[in-house]
Amino acid sequence: MTLLKLTGIVKTFPGVRALDGVDLEVEPGEVHCLLGQNGAGKSTLIKVLSGAHQPDEGTIEWAGSTVQFSKPTSALRAGLATIYQELDLVDDLTVAENVFLGHEPRQFGFSSRGITRRRTRELLARLGHAEIPAGREVGRLPAAGKQIVSMARALSHDARLIIMDEPSAVLAHDEVENLFRVIRDLTAAGVAVIYISHRLAEIREIGDRVTILKDGRTVAVNLPARTTPTDEVVRLMTGRSVEYVFPPRSAAAPEGTPLLRVSGLARAHEFSDVSFDVRAGEIVGLAGLVGAGRSEILETVYGARKAAAGTIEVDGKPLRRGSVKAAVAAGMGLAPEERKSQALLLGEPVYRNVSLASLHRFARLGFVQRGRERDAVGAVTRSLDLRPADPRRTMRTLSGGNQQKAVVARWLVGGSSEGGSLRLLLLDEPTRGVDIGARAELYALIRSLADQGVGVLLVSSEVPEVLGLADRVLVVREGRIVREAPASDLTEAQVLDLVMAGERAATAR
Template identity: 70%
Template structure:
């Protein structure tokens, strides 16, 4: 029998059924010593988690702490390399998402996996439609959908309405209804409030409380500490792929304790020294005043001077990358003004931004910035092709010489510019993107997650290259989700929370705990100013 033929609650395909005497500790789920390794990184390093029926167990950690990998293990999307998973006290394996679903585990990701053109009922029963004699019973499907929506307190959502016509909160309810259609006993919710307004969050919490009252457990992942204290029962904290705290009481644990358990790294960051002079000694190059885009960010103001590195950090969804792309003209602002060297930029125009001296190294460099099957020199000259062509024919000698000069300036390894870009490491691919803009005479370089996918050894080299550019008079505006990176590399830091700048100041006046307190709870719980952030 295929997975699609199993009706809701049918667990006959499980290697070990969950029924029986159960866990003596009354646990629904136990993860013990979960390890998951990807090439070059140990994403989970002995993580443990236990969940009781009818509780909201909050999972907390910084970006990169291992939360996403852990929920993919729970959903069957990743197989752990080591460790043990128990369901009702019995060991189980989750070889694929279907196995997790049959077991009673449903995952609702931040990016909802709904089919916009299908109806609510079709989405709820997608893949396990009620059928008779091989024909889908649409009437029965709509009726059962209404029953589930009533159970969620949202019987007003029409079962036959296309999902695209529902607001974000309604679509989230549909995802929860889909989980219940599989008789889920554990709901894993990844940042469920990220796209919801305040009143919609209150309604979400009401639904969650109703579900836990029926014995359904919820693993709730959020960066918002106020939400965790309101909806959670217990908290487990991850840091660098390890469990640093387990089963803390969500409503009474001090916020400062949570922040402290999230901070600190096992990876050393080695940063070049900042210049001795004041960071605002150079001429002002970029000025942003009152920049805003509806639903993404509002009233963002900043400046970048020649030779200065300005860092922006905040949680996923805080609007960091959207600000960078709007400055570059890839998105059109609804409000505010951008000027380069005192001249206003035309909104929403990448060519105008490039002509003014702006360059962007995007977060997804492989898909958005590089031609992987072309050599280094061709990638570096993409933005300045006309300079190396005559009557439409490329002068390869001039192109190669210019690329070699920039490659040497950035310390590209190996140095040959005729190598295919796909053969380079992540750090050296990033240097190719940066080199493209240096060839064009860029005066302000926008860097979005510059060390994502870069191994630890290459990070320090990339940091030195970025500092050398600043020393040469280039202004740098850097977005990173890694707080130590921003604090160690930048001269000034802007912290963003929910689309707004909540703090701006010198990087050496903040530490990681202070940053997390500001971006996660909106207030400063601890400040430990330090300049000792540069291990040798």
């Protein structure tokens, strides 16, 4: 029996037809991959399935019966659970308290902590992670551990289908392999999984069938995940036939005095003896596994973390350690890894998000001149082709790619808080959760800024992205730079060998 069948699902919001006749079928025990660009309708479809939104047209059949999930708890009771990209766990509660939050086991009318912990341990053991303590606070767990807790919570509702939205986005390579092992164990027990990811290599490895959305419509159903060519999948999603579209590098390598010089930078238990430079107009990429220290290096250069040792110089002038103000005054801007939690005010309009770093430009007699602010932001967002073009649009309504453009636009509106122009742009996972089409636009934007003389320091977990976009690559392993070379001199296999091959990495320098 087909477990889930959607037929002609339509969902309309004021001025937007988010879903325009979506069809989807999921069988018990399969991994059904849902693909599409940001804005294709995947998030809206998830919310319809989970009961957060009600469809305007179409039918949902669950285990052979037509249903309508009026609220998320209705979907959970039926056995349909969702694990969102931004995990909705409570860090201050224990693992057991999170797993059974809202449906705590009871004894004699009272919630039973003992039963809760015992049943949590049973669920963690079922997922192959009995080592996670049921009594530990979730905030003390790594990202991979939190994801296992989310899966345990789904299984605590006797889930027959689990929707996983970008589950590998924050995981290291070995953690992704463990995630796949858990998924295979679940499907072997008859649990179905809807798997959403922008990483097409993962789809081929873990998926059974693929459904593709484009502009709110189903453009392909039931494609074999392992044998459908990548260029065919990309063409259906975007109209193009390649996954990565990199702009050409400048013919001549940047020369002259380094714009940024980092010497002997170190932080306890994070990284040590890190030295490199970035020239004006150059893109330097940091490649390595999650947890290798790349993001920590970037944030220390920006002043968000205070270095224990070493120096950071811009134009030959040292920056004060641990001072974001000093970094921004020197013309440095950061687009952090977690844009939604670290960079954006999701409930505010686009123009307020973009103007955050330069409000002084629009202030007069202690008041912000909103007209000038909107005009300046509008000029920059139009130049970046940020869509929708209305700067009054609420930030949370934008796709991931356009949210990332807004973060970059912040540093182009007014430059630094001291009125200077942008000199150095630090980018941490700039295309995480961004679809293939928007990814190409961001690549073009980053290269355009470099061509205008901006130095770019880039962190990415996608090795093809680093090699295709950067001029020079620094390979980071366990907090140390183990190789530095022009991007054109490295292959993906060489980089992966350096970051994962243990002792060989030390001898490959």
